[in-house]
Amino acid sequence: MSTPNRVYIARLAGVAVFDPNGDQVGRVRDAVARMRPTQRPPEVVGLVAEMPMRRRIFLSINRITSIDPDAVVLGSGTLNLRRFEKRPNELLVLQELLDRRVQLDTGQAGSVVDVAMESSRGGEWALTRVAVREQTSRLARRGHLHQVEWDRVRGLGGLADSRGTANLLAVLEDMRPADLANALQDLPDARRNEVAAALDDERLADVLGELPEHDQVEILAALDRERAADVLEEMDPDDAADLLNELPPPEQDVLLDLMEPDEATPVRQLLRYASGTAGSVMTSEPVILPPDATVAEALARIREPQLSPAVAAQVFVTRAPLTTPTGRYLGMVHFQALLREPPADLLGGVVVNDIDPLRPTTPLPEITRRMATYDLVAMPVVDRSMRLVGAVTVDDVLDHSLPRDWRDRDAMTGAPADDDAPLDGDNG
Known part of the structure; x- marks a missing residue:
């Protein structure tokens, strides 16, 4: 494998993946590590790549010939196009570790900003180092960044009690709204709501328009009502009306009353039209x-x-x-x-x-x-x-x-059988 011996995984997020012919097949979204029963660091078994039509697939580490900050290149073989699903003993590095509150063996508290994977002489990849930024008071500048061995960090195993969002947002910030919405669907509900709430109003409005209705409602419900009204103001009136239509009428009225009158008026007008008609699907702000x-x-x-x-x-x-x-x-x-x-x-x-x-x-x-x-x-x-x-x-x-659940990743079907040829060591 022609690749650096150590690779920091957050830097791979969004990097293009190419097949042996040089054709792009997707982009890296995460790395998959397998927890071990011993104290040894988790073994990296592959990467998760996002393909066209938002399907995420597993790329076995054994089938990757090159990894660098500009491209990931696959060796010969047929891609397994089945949707990736995490197994119980596996860890999604960026999704589950980024921003996690941890403690160094010196007692210093901090949060994870990146994780490095490293290959051994035998070709095995493992999570070996963790970049941790010290936790400081709000009045202080950003804390010192430590790059330490995996076993010098406490709190990497199990569920995190408390996490911030800054580093995960940094990884996601260059994504298109549709891709970011897709990434949010992979997060646990509580984590998804935290990340969504940390987006600015305009960005969150764009992302909500790309999510299934049930996710839109849950994210909006997790916000305080004044913030929810601000986000609705940033949405196109037709998208805001579609979202409000998923809420009970009393909640609709509360949010509309909190919106600025000139922003609420076109939304109220659209809500009057019957579902499935031009009035219910049109935008009220053409050129x-x-x-x-x-x-x-x-x-x-x-x-x-x-x-x-x-x-x-x-x-x-x-x-x-x-x-x-x-x-x-x-x-x-x-x-x-x-x-x-x-x-x-x-x-x-x-x-x-x-x-x-x-x-x-x-x-x-x-x-x-x-x-x-x-x-x-x-x-x-x-x-x-x-x-x-x-x-x-x-x-x-x-x-x-399209069907109401077309944006819902859980409703997506797998690839046709003749396109679903597993690779050795493939997940799924």
Whole structure:
């Protein structure tokens, strides 16, 4: 194995995994160690890699030919694509040890910030060293960092009574919201809630939108109500409405009352619509401009980084007011059309209105059929007075067309049998 003799595992989180042909197959998310009945440090038996579609698989340490901070390379052989499941005598190093409160043999208290695995001459990997930061008073600077042998640290075995979140958050901070949501689902409930609560409001709002409904509700319930209301304010109104729909009406009312009125109003409006209709799945904040806005102004608006690709794909043109419900709906302009027009031209001269808009009561199957028929990524939703009240985007349609538990890792099925060829020493 062409690799350093000692590797700190937190530095491997997110590192790409490549097959022998140089094709990326996933990214490292953790290391798996097997506890031993003796006092010897735990044996590292493999890595956990996240594949496309959020499946996490086990990579036997014996099948890895190279490990470094830039890449993990696999040797020849067929991947076992079955979902990884931890065995009773195994330890997920980052998930279970990072931030754990421990004590050095000198009596100094601290928390784990990293763990090193090291290979012996015989090729066996074990957890040999622990990076521990001293616990200090709140007024002091960060404590001294110790890198000590595994057996010099007390508190690494069994369950941790108390853990912080700073180091685990550092490992997770570069993940996309969907990947971070996936990682949270692997944590025990109490640990998941701790980590979620430590995220800032905007980051937590993004992650909640990627979690199954039951996890969303449990995380929100673990927050105090004022914090929960702040997080709901950061969510897109349609996502906030979907989450509130999972709560009892009295709890909905409490949280809505705690939200800022201008943030709560669009959410209240969305909650009025029946489930499975355009009104219940639409966003109430599409890109809206008046007919006398220029093409250049429209292009600048859709470049705003906070807009999702589906929302930024088109501009809806209406009379004033420009917040939903707007003045009369005039039509829409796709971003490709904007790119073909002179920047100084007015939107009123390039607007398209040859496709009938949706009504709030239009059922989801009809929305899907019409979007597929016209190859659209978004459709306007208007009321009886032809005022724009929102837009249904393709991601809204997908989200509500898939089974309710599609985000739940426990509901995922394994790989097909012909793709599930176990490797020697593979977990599972």
